[in-house]
């Protein structure tokens with residue numbers, strides 16, 4: 001039986017049929033019919049954000065922490081353009097989100113109508129795919145396709161632009177099962193010959209390393225489970241990108257810590273010195289590789305990725321395996337077991353002794369002395385006091401983000417939400433709102449810098465309105481710290497515009513929104529203050545005043561290879577050459 | 585195209601093959617891209633090339649299967665073997681793209697372009713233009729006492745050569761369709 005309904009009703013019906021329970025959005029003229037339908041139902045919760053960028057990051061937080069796609073609804077023109085940063089962020093980090101935008105009626109498109117923007121034109125390069133729906137009869141099918149495209153293969157953001165007359169007109173509704181299945185069906189299983197080749201290499205490898213990324217998380221919890229099994233059974237060391245943290249537990253014995261520009265000494269040296277690099281769901285990003293021509297010079301490289309365009313894009317690999325990480329890991333384990341579970345354990349044992357030596361450098365060591373809180377100390381205490389909780393961590397972008405990745409431990413996937421590829425200041429706070437919506441009883445903390453946090457601070461209103469007890473843990477150095485660090489190392493300590501001036505009193509700011517504010521500046525008070533934050537049932541802004549000119553180490557200066565890592569202030573003089581300075 | 589060092593057949597590889605990433609040879613490839621005929625699909629393809637800094641030497645597009653809503657985009661592009669592989673993989677990621685064929689890899693494709701050239705002149709030059717047109721098997725599709733419009737089909741190189749000859753004889757305007765291409769033999 002076909003059901004006739006208006007386009008606006010169809011949107012709600014399609015979302016329900018796709019299992020959506022929450023939509024992050026902001027109304028306006030071009031989406032009023034859809035908001036009218038939202039008003040008349042109770043199955044889908046709508047969260048009114050305070051800025052459309054916030055809606056998209058909240059949907060990202062929801063998606064990353066649940067593995068389900070996040071959904072946004074915004075109006076035409078400015079509503080749509082405000083969503084662009086979030087779309088780009090989701091594209092770079094492969095996060096499945098569906099953004100529905102209102103559009104001026106079809107008969108006004110192209111006339112520079114009030115609040116008209118070429119939304120599909122503007123968002124074409126920052127979505128995985130987008131659609132302008134010109135007929136109500138195509139609307140439900142298009143929304144179902146949008147969910148399909150966002151979640152299948154390498155996940156990503158999609159956008160459906162819906163003119164107002166299409167929302168008013170009626171047509172028959174097509175349920176998901178009856179929708180035309182898109183030809184879009186990325187390959188899931190890896191090539192078995194390539195997998196066998198990898199297993200052969202694993203059997204002989206003397207200095208192997210697993211290098212894992214966000215693809216493991218995106219593949220789903222089963223992939224993380226298989227990864228743990230494979231790592232445990234082979235005894236090989238494992239490191240991960242920023243995006244992949246939690247796929248293998250930080251407490252795991254073979255964990256080397258994060259790699260890359262601010263990665264751990266042992267992780268980066270293992271990458272540099274390995275003879276077999278097994279890349280699982282990572283993409284050889286420039287934050288990982290450093291200088292390309294000296295990247296891991298002595299290794300054979302294997303790359304597992306669901307996206308064929310990731311293969312050989314930056315680094316030439318010896319064995320590419322195109323497929324879903326979960327499927328491929330399952331096959332690797334099968335083949336490896338069937339061939340007798342062999343590894344070159346004598347050589348791998350020697351490799352581990354080498355790694356143990358690198359670990360002794362203790363690259364994350366710091367000394368908390370004096371009356372000023374070191375950011376590293378603040379995060380170590382936060383880790384200690386919250387790790388037993390059902391905890392989700394978001395971050396903003398800057399030094400605090402890198403310290404959070406270094407000093408917090410992630411035991412499970414989907415517990416760590418950070419803007420990796422785009423590096424979007426302002427991501428963390430709205431993301432924490434989305435995470436808390438999905439996990440109402442969990443402890444959700446956004447580790448923030450004061451400058452980033454101000455970029456989307458209006459979402460305090462959202463947190464208070466929906467009673468979302470998100471904890472905003474601001475490492476306040478009164479600086480655009482990461483910018484200042486680069487200026488110190490690269491631009492002769494000329495701190496151009498990297499001071500955070502005229503900062504608000506964060507405690508009063510919290511109170512003005514009806515939330516709780518906590519100020520902490522003495523290391524001796526820190527534990528009590530953190531406990532007060534955890535125990536408060538409601539949103540908290542925690543203003544943690546920290547050392548202003550602390551630098552984030554280790555650091556591989558841009559344009560340098562892994563083995564030219566800087567470990568501390570003493571080694572930084574003239575560390576970055578002119579060729580490195582042009583890179584970002 | 586003489587400036588390009590085209591090494592014939594040097595990219596008869598799939599992404600699975602090993603290759604020297606530092607090979608700096610620039611190759612010219614003809615790609616046939618089968619796409620769903622939906623609004624914006626051409627913008628997606630062109631946006632990919634401009635956004636990622638790839639070259640387009642020629643691009644043609646037209647619907648080839650009306651009932652199946654399929655269009656064929658023929659792109660002639662240049663780049664190192666690694667870049668050509670990236671271009672194909674990136675095209676393959678576009679959701680409405682059904683298929684990407686590298687005709688250059690699949691065998692020397694049949695490539696044709698159509699051009700219209702307006703040549704004006706009188707006397708000796710006019711006679712010479714007509715004589716050369718005959719040699720190139722170009723047709724006269726419009727004529728006045730002072731001008732011809734020639735229609736010529738052939739490879740891009742043939743059309744280049746014809747246009748070079750017409751230039752001193754009064755070539756005023758050229759319109760070219762871009763390359764249409766098919767692989768040789770049965771599929």
Ligand SMILES: Cc1ncc(C[n+]2csc(CCOP(=O)(O)OP(=O)(O)O)c2C)c(N)n1
Nearest residue numbers: 398399400423425449450451452480481482
């Ligand atoms: C939207 C945006 N604008 C600019 C930047 C460049 N940027 C990177 S880190 C940074 C400073 C961040 O300062 P803060 O949030 O206080 O963090 P800190 O580094 O001090 O911990 C800036 C400006 C960015 N990443 N995102």
Ligand SMILES: [Mg+2]
Nearest residue numbers: 449450479481
């Ligand atoms: Mg700061």
